[in-house]
Amino acid sequence: MSWLYLSILSALLLGVYDLFKKLAVHNNAVLPVLFLSICAGAAVWLPFMIWSGVSPETLPHPFLRVDPLTGREHLLILAKAVVVVASWICGFNGIKHLPMSVAGPIRASAPLWTVLFAVLVFHESPNVRQWSGVALILVSFFAFSLVGKKEGIHFHRDRGVWWMVGAMLLGAASALYDKFLLQNAGLSPSTVQAWFSTDMAIVLLPAVLFRHFTKSGPPFHWHWAIPAIGLTLLAADILYFTAVAQPGALISVISPVRRSAVIISLLIGVIGFRERHFRAKAVCVLGIIAGVLLLS
Numbered sequence: 001m002s003w004l005y006l007s008i009l010s011a012l013l014l015g016v017y018d019l020f021k022k023l024a025v026h027n028n029a030v031l032p033v034l035f036l037s038i039c040a041g042a043a044v045w046l047p048f049m050i051w052s053g054v055s056p057e058t059l060p061h062p063f064l065r066v067d068p069l070t071g072r073e074h075l076l077i078l079a080k081a082v083v084v085v086a087s088w089i090c091g092f093n094g095i096k097h098l099p100m101s102v103a104g105p106i107r108a109s110a111p112l113w114t115v116l117f118a119v120l121v122f123h124e125s126p127n128v129r130q131w132s133g134v135a136l137i138l139v140s141f142f143a144f145s146l147v148g149k150k151e152g153i154h155f156h157r158d159r160g161v162w163w164m165v166g167a168m169l170l171g172a173a174s175a176l177y178d179k180f181l182l183q184n185a186g187l188s189p190s191t192v193q194a195w196f197s198t199d200m201a202i203v204l205l206p207a208v209l210f211r212h213f214t215k216s217g218p219p220f221h222w223h224w225a226i227p228a229i230g231l232t233l234l235a236a237d238i239l240y241f242t243a244v245a246q247p248g249a250l251i252s253v254i255s256p257v258r259r260s261a262v263i264i265s266l267l268i269g270v271i272g273f274r275e276r277h278f279r280a281k282a283v284c285v286l287g288i289i290a291g292v293l294l295l296s
Contacts, residue, residue, distance in 0.1 A: 143284045
């Protein structure tokens, strides 16, 4: 399957992933939710990491092979884990304080920065039609911010908005770093995903333990959506990493396509959470769909 179609499937799963996040963090502590969801994804990879070390030739599929890392490669993966954990902390806090149909579009504007840095750093050259698709998607995201004002969300001083802006910038940095790991550093998608899932849990563990022993922050309660967050993201990332690793894949195109998950977030927000201004938001969604079509 081509990298573009893999990216579209990944976007669909990300929309469902946003729903699970919203359910899990509602009146709940963010750090434990984030940590346990990360552990759920890492637990899936742990058996294959051990299997790959003991008897890699007996694995049922080559994709499941997790390669051992050098010291330098461990540091590279650890750097990605730190960036992603920071992005997730911002994103979880943002989606906790904002409607899904507003938080999603803000986070999805990360391609603005991804495209800029992909051209400057990796010298990517999308064609005119692809640039038109990227521009249309970004304009649609901006229109979402104007709709948000109708719901009393003042973007310049709302703390939920600033959490999502932080997630947006860190997400753009992570997307560019993915291309470096998968194409320049030559790591396989399964190796990156398995090791960085494990490293994220390690990075976040001290903060979770500190919160537990000091009894700081809001109370935590278990929700079935917590493991679903990690498992859904695991599936979405498998598709995403496979897409980025393909020769000729353009991160400046893949990133906006992934952000079209906002379509699913909008539908869930309006139908499931009865969020307002469906018609205005639907116009923005049509712009995103048109942009995705131009990218294909």
